[in-house]
Amino acid sequence: QITEQPSEAIDAKVTSIKAKNVLEGQTSNKLEASLAKLKSLIADDYDFMMLTALDDVKANLQATPSLAIELEALLLEAKIKQYFGAFSEALLLNAQALDIGEQLQDPILLAHVYSAYGQLHLELEKTRLANQFYDLGLQAIGENNPAYRAHILVLKGQLHVFNGSYRQAILLYQQAETLLTADSITQIELQLAYSQAALKLGRPEDAREALEKLNPTFVAVFSSEQMLKYQLLKAQTYLQQGEFQQAIEIALEQLSITYNSRFLTIQAQLQKLLADAYLQLGEMREAYIFLNRYHLTVVALDEQKRNNKVLQLEAQLNTRLQQQQIRLLEQENTLHATQIQQQHLQQQQQQKEHEQTKKKWGFFAVLFMVFVWILYRRFITQQYLARLKSEVTKQTLELAQKNKELEQLSYSDSLTGLHNRHYFTNIIEDEIALVERAFSSTKASDAYGLSFALIDIDYFKHINDRFGHGAGDSVLKQFSTILKTVIREGDFVIRWGGEEFLIVFRHALRDDVPAIVERLRTRVAHYPFDLEQNKPLQISCSIGLATFPFNKQNVTAFSWQQVLELADLALYGAKKSGRNAWIALDYQAQSQLSSEQLIKQGLAQAVASKAISVQSNLTQPLQF
Numbered sequence: 098q099i100t101e102q103p104s105e106a107i108d109a110k111v112t113s114i115k116a117k118n119v120l121e122g123q124t125s126n127k128l129e130a131s132l133a134k135l136k137s138l139i140a141d142d143y144d145f146m147m148l149t150a151l152d153d154v155k156a157n158l159q160a161t162p163s164l165a166i167e168l169e170a171l172l173l174e175a176k177i178k179q180y181f182g183a184f185s186e187a188l189l190l191n192a193q194a195l196d197i198g199e200q201l202q203d204p205i206l207l208a209h210v211y212s213a214y215g216q217l218h219l220e221l222e223k224t225r226l227a228n229q230f231y232d233l234g235l236q237a238i239g240e241n242n243p244a245y246r247a248h249i250l251v252l253k254g255q256l257h258v259f260n261g262s263y264r265q266a267i268l269l270y271q272q273a274e275t276l277l278t279a280d281s282i283t284q285i286e287l288q289l290a291y292s293q294a295a296l297k298l299g300r301p302e303d304a305r306e307a308l309e310k311l312n313p314t315f316v317a318v319f320s321s322e323q324m325l326k327y328q329l330l331k332a333q334t335y336l337q338q339g340e341f342q343q344a345i346e347i348a349l350e351q352l353s354i355t356y357n358s359r360f361l362t363i364q365a366q367l368q369k370l371l372a373d374a375y376l377q378l379g380e381m382r383e384a385y386i387f388l389n390r391y392h393l394t395v396v397a398l399d400e401q402k403r404n405n406k407v408l409q410l411e412a413q414l415n416t417r418l419q420q421q422q423i424r425l426l427e428q429e430n431t432l433h434a435t436q437i438q439q440q441h442l443q444q445q446q447q448q449k450e451h452e453q454t455k456k457k458w459g460f461f462a463v464l465f466m467v468f469v470w471i472l473y474r475r476f477i478t479q480q481y482l483a484r485l486k487s488e489v490t491k492q493t494l495e496l497a498q499k500n501k502e503l504e505q506l507s508y509s510d511s512l513t514g515l516h517n518r519h520y521f522t523n524i525i526e527d528e529i530a531l532v533e534r535a536f537s538s539t540k541a542s543d544a545y546g547l548s549f550a551l552i553d554i555d556y557f558k559h560i561n562d563r564f565g566h567g568a569g570d571s572v573l574k575q576f577s578t579i580l581k582t583v584i585r586e587g588d589f590v591i592r593w594g595g596e597e598f599l600i601v602f603r604h605a606l607r608d609d610v611p612a613i614v615e616r617l618r619t620r621v622a623h624y625p626f627d628l629e630q631n632k633p634l635q636i637s638c639s640i641g642l643a644t645f646p647f648n649k650q651n652v653t654a655f656s657w658q659q660v661l662e663l664a665d666l667a668l669y670g671a672k673k674s675g676r677n678a679w680i681a682l683d684y685q686a687q688s689q690l691s692s693e694q695l696i697k698q699g700l701a702q703a704v705a706s707k708a709i710s711v712q713s714n715l716t717q718p719l720q721f
């Protein structure tokens with residue numbers, strides 16, 4: 098006999114266990130407590146309290162995150178959504194739970210997720226998919242947790258029942274039973290499922306046996322649904338065993354509980370059972386009433402199933418739309434990624450170009466700076482060169498000036514300021530050339546020659562000896578001054594050496610020169626030479642005179658050196674003949690005397706033979 102328990106007693110027990118769970122939760126862990134509360138509320142019934150409990154769990158999860166509990170909460174939320182027909186949302190939540198399960202790699206949690214997927218697909222009447230998910234669940238759990246494995250086997254069995262394979266279901270239940278201990282809570286669903294399958298096979302004894310295996314403690318904590326199923330199975334067992342009155346009593350009582358509830362399937366089964374039972378008892382009116390109610394409930398159920406179908410289609414459509422959107426988004430993302438890549442490449446290209454431009458400008462800048470530097474250097478160099486040039490010019494001028502001065506010095510006699518012998522040798526060749534040219538182009542008698550007058554102070558040694566060398570120098574200076582007074586501009590006065598001087602008459606006809614030297618002789622002879630403390634001194638000088646060209650007809654017959662030598666011989670003659678005298682030698686045109694002949698025979702002979710004519714201020718015979 099099936100033991101029955103009054104519903105008040107069951108309610109009291111449920112309340113106390115719930116309270117205990119909640120209390121334990123509060124003391125140990127707020128999050129786990131809130132999850133336990135949610136579970137117990139869902140197990141009891143789907144009322145609005147569970148939504149508040151769900152919010153609590155979510156809030157606690159935020160405070161103390163736990164992936165395992167988040168997974169369970171997601172599955173519970175999915176179960177609620179599924180219950181209210183929001184299948185697509187339930188699918189989404191299951192998918193989120195699966196993500197976490199795969200992340201955690203916990204076999205029990207994964208199996209939990211897969212069995213939730215299975216139940217959802219069974220609800221959507223996709224039995225093949227549901228079976229695959231249960232198999233995945235079994236695969237995940239392996240041999241780790243026999244109780245949970247048994248739970249999935251029971252779910253698989255129920256799938257077979259749905260498909261009408263009752264024997265298959267019984268086999269799975271028997272397999273599940275071997276995995277469970279007598280006090281396992283999974284025994285509830287197993288025995289209920291087993292008894293249902295047995296009844297389908299028309300084996301009420303087996304069904305009763307299964308129900309009796311249930312520990313009364315379990316019966317006390319049944320959820321509303323479990324209790325309804327349990328009572329329905331009990332009533333069906335009574336019906337199959339012909340105990341119609343007991344079946345009717347149980348069914349009527351349960352029907353009153355489900356009258357306004359959402360357990361339409363059970364309600365319909367109870368109504369069908371009552372109709373059958375009354376029919377067996379011959380109470381046709383009652384049978385008709387319940388049969389009628391049964392039809393109405395079936396219609397409502399059909400509608401509910403239709404609605405579920407619609408919802409399922411909607412879910413599929415939503416899923417497709419979502420997939421389409423995801424595809425579009427993926428395409429957009431790909432496009433975006435390509436654009437970003439292109440932009441990146443463009444940016445890189447721009448950057449490269451920018452750097453190249455920078456380098457180019459940098460190169461130009463360096464080039465420009467080098468160019469400016471070169472210009473600057475050139476400018477500086479030019480300035481330096483200009484300075485150098487002006488310096489060189491200045492120095493050259495200075496040098497020229499100094500050279501001139503030096504030349505002047507080298508051409509001058511330091512004591513008298515007259516030209517020296519060096520000057521004479523420097524200019525004489527040019528002067529001779531001029532004379533030669535003049536004689537070649539003009540009538541020889543008209544042209545000026547160069548008359549050499551060699552002058553020597555008489556007894557100069559005595560002056561030095563008598564008055565000192567300084568007095569001698571002074572006489573030399575004063576003598577020079579007298580010499581300068583008798584010459585014209587363009588004639589030269591040269592200190593020939595010691596107390597000897599040379600006058601070169603350039604602008605005088607040779608016939609006029611004897612008169613000039615006579616004037617010079619008398620001027621010297623009458624000049625009072627000043628010897629400072631001493632009384633003025635009277636001195637005289639001797640002069641030898643000869644003119645180039647010596648032979649006017651043959652200009653080159655006597656060189657200027659030979660003419661000068663003749664002048665010197667004349668001077669020697671003047672000294673020898675008594676001093677304070679001048680002697681002028683001249684060539685006689687008819688003599689045809691050559692310089693070689695003159696040197697050979699000597700001057701005395703030449704004068705005696707009248708090859709050379711002689712003039713002098715002296716009247717006594719001249720000596721050479």
Ligand SMILES: Nc1nc2c(ncn2[C@@H]2O[C@H](COP(=O)(O)OP(=O)(O)OP(=O)(O)O)[C@@H](O)[C@H]2O)c(=O)[nH]1
Nearest residue numbers: 553554555556557558559561566567569570595596
């Ligand atoms: N004070 C002075 N004496 C000079 C200079 N040059 C030469 N003498 C001197 O002049 C003298 C020339 O003497 P001599 O050549 O013997 O002839 P002189 O005494 O003039 O006799 P004659 O020429 O024969 O009339 C020497 O004693 C030289 O030392 C000079 O620059 N200054």
